[in-house]
Amino acid sequence: MSGKKTPWAANTGVVQPEGKLRRSQLITAYGPGAMVDLIDDAVVIGGLDFWQGDGMRVLTESRLCASLNARRRAQGLPELRTDAPFREPPKGDDQQPRRGSGIRAVEFPAWFVCQNPACRALVQAWHGLERKGGHYLHRCDDRKSGAICVPVRFVAACSRGHLEEFPWIWFVHEGEHCNMPRLVFDEGASGDFADIVVRCRTCRKRRKFSNARASLPSCKGERPWLGEEGDEPGCPEELRLLVRTASDAYFALVESALSIPPMKELALREAIDREWTILQVAIPENLSSFRMIPSVRSALEGWSDAEVLDAVAARRAGTPLEHGPVRTAEFKQFVGAPDEVAGRLAAPGDAFFATRVRRDPALPVEIERVVLAHKLREVRAQVGFTRLLPTSSDLQGEYTVVPAALGLQTDWLPASEVKGEGIFVRLDEEALHAWEKREAVRAREDQLRAGFATWSAPMKDPPAFPGARFYLLHSLSHLLITALSLECGYAASAIRERIYCSLPDEPTPMAGILLATGSSGTEGTLGGLVEQGRHLARHLRAAWDLGALCSNDPVCGHHSPAREQTGRLLEGAACHGCLFIAECSCERFNQYLDRALVVPTLGCDPAVAFFRARP
Numbered sequence: 001m002s003g004k005k006t007p008w009a010a011n012t013g014v015v016q017p018e019g020k021l022r023r024s025q026l027i028t029a030y031g032p033g034a035m036v037d038l039i040d041d042a043v044v045i046g047g048l049d050f051w052q053g054d055g056m057r058v059l060t061e062s063r064l065c066a067s068l069n070a071r072r073r074a075q076g077l078p079e080l081r082t083d084a085p086f087r088e089p090p091k092g093d094d095q096q097p098r099r100g101s102g103i104r105a106v107e108f109p110a111w112f113v114c115q116n117p118a119c120r121a122l123v124q125a126w127h128g129l130e131r132k133g134g135h136y137l138h139r140c141d142d143r144k145s146g147a148i149c150v151p152v153r154f155v156a157a158c159s160r161g162h163l164e165e166f167p168w169i170w171f172v173h174e175g176e177h178c179n180m181p182r183l184v185f186d187e188g189a190s191g192d193f194a195d196i197v198v199r200c201r202t203c204r205k206r207r208k209f210s211n212a213r214a215s216l217p218s219c220k221g222e223r224p225w226l227g228e229e230g231d232e233p234g235c236p237e238e239l240r241l242l243v244r245t246a247s248d249a250y251f252a253l254v255e256s257a258l259s260i261p262p263m264k265e266l267a268l269r270e271a272i273d274r275e276w277t278i279l280q281v282a283i284p285e286n287l288s289s290f291r292m293i294p295s296v297r298s299a300l301e302g303w304s305d306a307e308v309l310d311a312v313a314a315r316r317a318g319t320p321l322e323h324g325p326v327r328t329a330e331f332k333q334f335v336g337a338p339d340e341v342a343g344r345l346a347a348p349g350d351a352f353f354a355t356r357v358r359r360d361p362a363l364p365v366e367i368e369r370v371v372l373a374h375k376l377r378e379v380r381a382q383v384g385f386t387r388l389l390p391t392s393s394d395l396q397g398e399y400t401v402v403p404a405a406l407g408l409q410t411d412w413l414p415a416s417e418v419k420g421e422g423i424f425v426r427l428d429e430e431a432l433h434a435w436e437k438r439e440a441v442r443a444r445e446d447q448l449r450a451g452f453a454t455w456s457a458p459m460k461d462p463p464a465f466p467g468a469r470f471y472l473l474h475s476l477s478h479l480l481i482t483a484l485s486l487e488c489g490y491a492a493s494a495i496r497e498r499i500y501c502s503l504p505d506e507p508t509p510m511a512g513i514l515l516a517t518g519s520s521g522t523e524g525t526l527g528g529l530v531e532q533g534r535h536l537a538r539h540l541r542a543a544w545d546l547g548a549l550c551s552n553d554p555v556c557g558h559h560s561p562a563r564e565q566t567g568r569l570l571e572g573a574a575c576h577g578c579l580f581i582a583e584c585s586c587e588r589f590n591q592y593l594d595r596a597l598v599v600p601t602l603g604c605d606p607a608v609a610f611f612r613a614r615p
Contacts, residue, residue: 023055026089026103027254027382027414032406033161033225034250034385035108040134042151042244043105044163047226048407048414053101055091058084059415061379064257067326067398068383068413075402078411086381086415106224109165109244112149113185114138119147122168122183122198152185153244154212157387158219158237161404166241167217168198171207175217178203212241226408240388251390252382253399257326258498259351259377260333268311271299282312325396331500331510334424337371351377354424362537364615366431371424372533376516381415382406390589392463395470395501397587401461420518422498423533425480427511431610432469436504440607441468441597448572448594451561455569469511470501471572472597472610474588477513478579479543479598486542489528490517493582541615547595548614549602550578557596557603573601 021030030036032047065085072079080086092102112129114121119140123129129136130146137146156166169181182202188195193213199206216239221232242249262270272279275296282290287305290296300308337354346353353375363370384403393399406413435441445468456462477497485492500512517529532539550556556575561568572594574580580590600606 020092023089023091024416027380027416028252029250031250031252031382031385031414033163033223033404034252035155035163035244036105037151037245040150041107042109044108044225046104046106047223047230047405048410048412049227050104051090051414053090053092055088057088059086059088059379059417060084061086061257061259062262063260063326063329064255064379064381067257068255068381071398071400077402080413081411085412086379087412088416089414108163108224109151109155111152111165111168112136112138113152114140114147114149116140116147120184120186122152122185123149151244154209155242155244156216156219156239157242157249158235158239159386159388160219160232160235160237161385161387162219162221162223162232162235162237163242163387164220164222164224164239166212167239170217171212171215172198172200172205173203174205174207174215178205216240223405226405230405230408242387248388248390251386253384253386253391253393253403254380254382255326255393255397255399256378256380258330259379260330261352268303268307269315271303272308272311272315275299276315279308279312280316282309284309326398327396327498327500328502328508328510330498330514331508331512334371334373334500334512334514335369335426337424340372346375350375351419357534360534360537362615363540364537364611364613366428366611367536367540368426368428370533370536371426372530373422373424373514373516374530376420376422376518378418378420378516378518379415380418381413383413389459392588394463395466395499395503418518420516421530422514422516423484423529423536425513425515425536427473427610429509429511432511435610436468438607440605444468444572444594444597444605444608447560447562451564451569451571454561454564464503466501466592467503468597470499471592471594473499473501473511473513475547475574475579475593475595475598476543476610477515478581478586478593479547479595480513480539481515481581481585482546483539483542484515484529484532487539488532493585495529496585497587499587537615540611544599544611544614547578547599547601550575550595552577553602557601572596573604 030045032045034045036043036045065080065082069079090102107125110125112123112125114123119138121138121140123138125136129138129149136149138149139146154166155163157163168183169178172183178200180202181200184199184201186197186199193210196209197206198209219235219237219239221235223230223232278290278293278296284305287308291300334354337356340355340357354371354373357370357372383399384406386403391399391401448468448471449465452465477499481492481495481497485495495515495517498514498516500510500514502508502510552575556578557573559568559571559573561570561572570591573596574593579593579595583589595601596604596608597610599611600609606612
């Protein structure tokens with residue numbers, strides 16, 4: 001298959017690949033539509049329609065599928081198939097790469113720069129370039145042999161995720177016509193925007209590249225990763241200059257859910273589905289007879305006739321089962337975990353096993369309970385991506401924006417499965433309510449809200465301000481991750497957070513943290529993190545010490561987002577010296593942090609701290 005402007009990359013022989021990507025990276029930094037640098041080329045990862053080969057194992061997670069389909073219906077997007085909503089990326093074969101295995105990628109951009117210092121021609125791949133030895137070669141005017149060309153590092157994109165070649169000819173000539181444009185790309189001594197000049201040898205026109213930030217035509221709606229039929233003409237957005245390898249070139253939107261035991265209604269629906277060939281004709285007069293069948297009797301054990309008949313009627317009517325918010329259901333599962341009993345272990349096939357540990361007298365009253373999650377299964381699915389500006393999920397971890405498409409004809413999403421263990425910590429609600437009512441906390445929250453308002457002002461659909469409660473939970477999570485990593489046997493980058501937080505007006509108040517670790521393709525971990533949950537008081541004390549003093553104090557402690565001029569609008573007292581951790585561990589890209597809300601901090605009113613005394 002060929003793309004609209006550039007050929008789709010395909011292996012024609014037994015050659016080693018130019019680069020490698022982990023399968024887990026294909027749902028994060030290098031998903032469909034992401035730009036990737038190879039040894040000699042640059043490509044865009046193809047959409048889901050061009051994923052094929054071995055290893056695309058089907059993953060299911062009913063709660064995550066139901067949550068996504070509810071929003072996809074509201075956004076006018078096709079729903080995911082309920083029997084196979086998620087698939088793992090295909091496996092590649094390094095020794096025998098072939099066309100029918102792996103993921104196809106389109107060569108992008110098609111503009112190349114000649115590396116001959118005396119030439120520096122800016123040429124399209126199919127105009128005057130020769131492919132030889134894995135390189136594009138340019139026949140310069142002053143050389144008999146071709147000079148190596150490299151892909152230009154600038155492209156154009158819009159906020160809707162569309163991607164296209166930078167309009168070099170239009171830019172140099174400012175929209176005017178030139179019969180035979182011959183462009184030259186002069187980067188100057190530093191390569192900085194201020195030193196780059198693009199000129200035309202034919203008409204002698206030249207233009208500084210610094211003008212490209214504000215002067216570009218309208219977006220054409222091109223989506224090269226989706227193939228020939230992927231364009232969306234009529235996009236109203238303006239094009240913006242984009243560096244291919246810049247951090248704002250691709251923001252993957254990933255949602256996840258833990259596999260928890262089904263709620264009562266879901267368990268009954270699943271039991272009826274298993275025996276639907278019999279129960280589809282169930283009525284009050286024959287249900288007792290159906291219960292005499294061994295398989296039906298086992299499936300309906302514990303359910304009354306009224307409950308069964310209501311569920312059968314809903315199944316006949318095609319009424320979708322409401323799963324409720326993903327994180328609220330998980331929070332309730334952790335809060336309702338049974339007490340730990342010596343000798344009780346998880347069953348071999350269980351995906352979730354959590355027990356409440358006996359309360360340690362050394363724990364402060366602000367900690368309501370600690371739950372040890374011995375077995376966890378998490379399904380992470382990429383739902384789309386954005387460019388230029390990141391978008392934040394809500395407190396349920398869900399995205400309400402319409403993301404850029406991953407495929408045209410697919411009814412599934414790329415996903416990965418992670419199995420591991422974790423520690424769940426719940427804060428005391430009464431202590432939280434009292435803390436939230438303090439005047440000092442409200443004043444601090446106003447400062448954080450002012451910074452958030454400045455940050456979100458340019459957005460069309462800004463997210464809601466998460467509140468001081470989220471800042472507290474998020475900051476405490478980072479401190480505990482750092483403290484736990486010193487003893488649990490895992491690096492801090494291997495521990496991930498999952499925040500359970502509610503807004504004040506929500507019916508189910510939530511204030512919990514799950515710190516978990518795990519690996520894809522394995523059956524879990526070795527219990528090192530769970531075991532540290534029994535000694536949380538000691539780790540909480542270490543976290544308190546870590547947050548009380550930062551190496552950048554008093555500058556860090558005095559920082560206020562309400563007076564911020566350098567862009568740190570979503571942080572209070574937080575920096576690389578105290579709260580920032582590896583971004584693979586953080587749900588919010590090291591934003592929404594303020595250690596002053598957790599512990600007394602130099603330069604801040606100690607009354608804003610939730611843990612005013614050292615544990």
